[in-house]
Amino acid sequence: MHKRKNAEDIILDGIIYIILILLALATFYPMWYVLIASFSSGTHIAASGGLLLWPGDFNIEAYKLTFAHPLLIRSFCNSLAVLVLSLPINILLTVLCGYFMASAGMVWKKYIVGIIMFTMFFSGGLIPKFLNVQDLGLYNSIWALVLPGAMSVYNAIICKTAIEGIPYSLVESAYIDGASDIAVMRKIILPLIKPTMAVLLLYYGVSHWNAWFSASIYIKDAEKLPIQNILRAVLISNTKLTESFGDSYNAYADAMQYAAIVIITVPIMCVYPFLQKHFTKGVMIGAVKG
Amino acid sequence: MLSKGKLKKDFHKNKYKYIMVIPVLIYLFLFCYKPMYGVIIAFQRYRPTLGIARSPWVGLDNFVRFFKDVNFWRVVRNTFTISFLSILFTFPAPILLALLLNEVRVSWFKRLVQTVTYLPHFIAMVVVCGLVNRFCQSDGLINDLIAFFGGERSNLLIKTNMFYPIYILSDIWKEVGWNSIIYLATLASIDQEQYEAARIDGAGRIQQMWYITLPGLLPTISMLLILRLGNILGVGQEKILLLYNEMTYEVADVISTFVYRKGLSDADYSYSTAIGLFDSIINIVFLVGANKISKKLGQSGLF
Numbered sequence: 001m002h003k004r005k006n007a008e009d010i011i012l013d014g015i016i017y018i019i020l021i022l023l024a025l026a027t028f029y030p031m032w033y034v035l036i037a038s039f040s041s042g043t044h045i046a047a048s049g050g051l052l053l054w055p056g057d058f059n060i061e062a063y064k065l066t067f068a069h070p071l072l073i074r075s076f077c078n079s080l081a082v083l084v085l086s087l088p089i090n091i092l093l094t095v096l097c098g099y100f101m102a103s104a105g106m107v108w109k110k111y112i113v114g115i116i117m118f119t120m121f122f123s124g125g126l127i128p129k130f131l132n133v134q135d136l137g138l139y140n141s142i143w144a145l146v147l148p149g150a151m152s153v154y155n156a157i158i159c160k161t162a163i164e165g166i167p168y169s170l171v172e173s174a175y176i177d178g179a180s181d182i183a184v185m186r187k188i189i190l191p192l193i194k195p196t197m198a199v200l201l202l203y204y205g206v207s208h209w210n211a212w213f214s215a216s217i218y219i220k221d222a223e224k225l226p227i228q229n230i231l232r233a234v235l236i237s238n239t240k241l242t243e244s245f246g247d248s249y250n251a252y253a254d255a256m257q258y259a260a261i262v263i264i265t266v267p268i269m270c271v272y273p274f275l276q277k278h279f280t281k282g283v284m285i286g287a288v289k290g
Numbered sequence: 291m292l293s294k295g296k297l298k299k300d301f302h303k304n305k306y307k308y309i310m311v312i313p314v315l316i317y318l319f320l321f322c323y324k325p326m327y328g329v330i331i332a333f334q335r336y337r338p339t340l341g342i343a344r345s346p347w348v349g350l351d352n353f354v355r356f357f358k359d360v361n362f363w364r365v366v367r368n369t370f371t372i373s374f375l376s377i378l379f380t381f382p383a384p385i386l387l388a389l390l391l392n393e394v395r396v397s398w399f400k401r402l403v404q405t406v407t408y409l410p411h412f413i414a415m416v417v418v419c420g421l422v423n424r425f426c427q428s429d430g431l432i433n434d435l436i437a438f439f440g441g442e443r444s445n446l447l448i449k450t451n452m453f454y455p456i457y458i459l460s461d462i463w464k465e466v467g468w469n470s471i472i473y474l475a476t477l478a479s480i481d482q483e484q485y486e487a488a489r490i491d492g493a494g495r496i497q498q499m500w501y502i503t504l505p506g507l508l509p510t511i512s513m514l515l516i517l518r519l520g521n522i523l524g525v526g527q528e529k530i531l532l533l534y535n536e537m538t539y540e541v542a543d544v545i546s547t548f549v550y551r552k553g554l555s556d557a558d559y560s561y562s563t564a565i566g567l568f569d570s571i572i573n574i575v576f577l578v579g580a581n582k583i584s585k586k587l588g589q590s591g592l593f
Contacts, residue, residue, distance in 0.1 A: 008494060008495070009495060012393070012495055012496070013393070016390050016393050016394065017394070017399075019390060020390055020391070020394065020399075020403050023387070023403070023407065023466075024402065024403050024406045024407065026463070027406050027407050027409070027410060027463060027467070028406050030421055030425070030463075031409065031410075031413075033431070034421065092313070093313060093314055093317060096310045096311060096313060096314055097311065097314040099307070099310060100307055100310060100311040100314070103304075103307050105303075105304065106300060106304045106307055106308070107296070107297060107300040108300075108308070112311060112315070115315065115318065116314065116318065119318055119322040119323075121520075121574060121577065122326065122570055122574065123322065123325065123326070123570070124322070124324075124325025124326045124327075124328050124329050125325070125329065125549070125563055125566030125567060125569075125570065126546075126549055126550060126553055126554075126562065126563075126566055127328075127331070127549075127553040127554075127559050127562045127563045127566065128325035128326070128327075128328030128329050128331065128563055128566075129321075129325045129328075130553070130554070131325075131328055131331075131338075131559070132320075132321070132324050132325045132328055135324075136320070147317075147320075147321065148321045150317050150321070151314065151317055151318075156314075180306060181304075181305075181306035181307055181310070182306055182310075185310075206412050209414070210412075210413075210414035210415065210416070212414075212415070212416050212528075213527075213528050213531075217554060228414055228416045229416075231414075231416050231417065231420065232416045232420075232532070234420075235416065235417070235419070235420025235421075235423060235424070236416070236419060236420060236423055236532055257420075257424075261417050261420070261421075264414070264417070265413060265414070265417060268412045268413075269409075269412075272409070272412060276405065276408070
């Protein structure tokens with residue numbers, strides 16, 4: 001298949017590779033910068049004139065301080081709590097919804113699917129949602145971060161498409177053998193859609209972990225805030241993290257910010273490689289019309 | 291009409307399916323449909339102490355107030371400008387990336403570029419905007435570059451003419467790789483024989499790209515474009531909230547951030563809800579319109 005390359009091909013290839021290399025570098029460098037800045041002292045960051053390639057006077061002081069910071073650790077735990085409470089609910093509702101949308105033959109299916117899909121196109125909006133959360137007594141409670149986003153219809157459609165991908169003969173033979181819907185779900189469907197569930201777990205997990213907006217509306221007490229909101233105060237409003245340790249630590253103020261970024265981003269980066277191979281599937285299925 | 295007996299039989303046969311969907315319906319009722327009912331405060335002068343039932347009705351007053359608001363044109367203009375710019379730049383970027391990656395024959399290089407460019411999708415918006423904030427400060431990375439080339443240092447985030455470039459570029463940085471996945475997957479399904487045939491006919495690589503690859507992507511592009519148009523007012527509210535400041539309201543304040551400030555900072559609930567409703571309705575009009583146009587042009591519609 002490969003023929004001798006002509007000049008046009010070589011030039012074209014050259015241009016393509018250069019563009020892609022530049023893009024990869026531009027994407028990678030900010031992340032790299034954060035990582036090495038978190039291991040450098042403040043004086044080194046300031047002296048480097050912005051362009052850091054390698055950590056200078058390598059130290060982990062910033063990490064020690066960050067892990068000793070009362071509010072940061074507390075908010076980290078709050079974020080974990082949101083994850084632990086949310087994910088089982090998310091997956092349960094998503095699978096139930098996906099299963100219903102994937103099944104056929106129910107008289108009411110059309111209407112119920114209509115009720116489900118309509119929420120994708122129209123929502124009450126910010127204030128009605130806010131008043132609703134207050135009305136349900138969830139304001140300033142961790143449940144305000146868990147329940148309002150308990151299921152995403154978009155993810156349910158991904159799940160539905162995965163279930164539809166299971167050969168119907170498998171399900172049918174189980175029904176003939178007298179299996180109930182619940183048995184079919186447990187014995188056949190759940191084991192077969194595991195890769196999709198892994199992707200959905202990642203989607204839900206990342207969205208909870210990275211969320212700050214709902215907490216900024218629904219949570220009043222600082223000690224109940226999740227990590228992103230603390231980070232927002234630090235990065236956007238420039239609250240100094242070293243305040244609680246005293247002025248002598250000011251040299252580490254910058255490095256601590258970067259260390260905090262690394263600490264909250266690392267959990268996601270750890271699961272990322274394992275799930276990367278499933279991304280295409282998740283994205284593709286989701287795009288197919290409901 | 292369905293007879294009673296048929297309904298009974300249906301329920302008996304699909305009992306568990308109906309029972310299993312009940313938790314989903316309860317969730318949707320409590321957290322989606324109940325707030326939709328709450329939208330009626332847009333037509334009231336809502337007082338929290340009176341509740342929806344006893345707050346006075348004011349008809350369309352809140353909407354009229356919005357149309358007469360001194361900020362009306364500013365937020366509408368900014369919303370459409372940002373949306374238009376992102377359709378112009380952010381939307382085609384992943385298509386371009388997919389086309390470039392499709393030409394790469396060295397598989398490890400392709401995988402490397404993909405892995406690196408997918409990553410930022412998972413980085414929190416707070417972190418991305420925090421970094422943008424850092425890098426745009428007058429002693430930040432970007433200013434170091436500007437100074438290196440002999441330019442003047444300045445805080446880029448308080449300049450009105452820099453807001454759109456910052457917004458668009460950071461958007462592309464975060465999502466270009468992730469959004470290219472769907473195009474790459476579509477490219478993988480293009481019949482390779484077409485390329486063979488084109489090569490035999492003497493088509494160069496650019497011609498193949500133009501006449502085979504791009505047309506192969508068109509259905510996907512049109513579908514995603516419909517979705518994007520249907521969300522025309524859905525500019526990155528969270529991102530703007532994190533990036534804008536009073537100095538840049540003139541170019542950065544959009545409908546959704548205006549809703550946020552009116553509703554939560556000023557506690558002007560009814561007014562804020564009315565603006566939000568206006569926003570939703572325009573979105574639906576655009577979605578239905580884009581869908582119609584797409585069907586007319588012979589592309590598949592969304593619904």
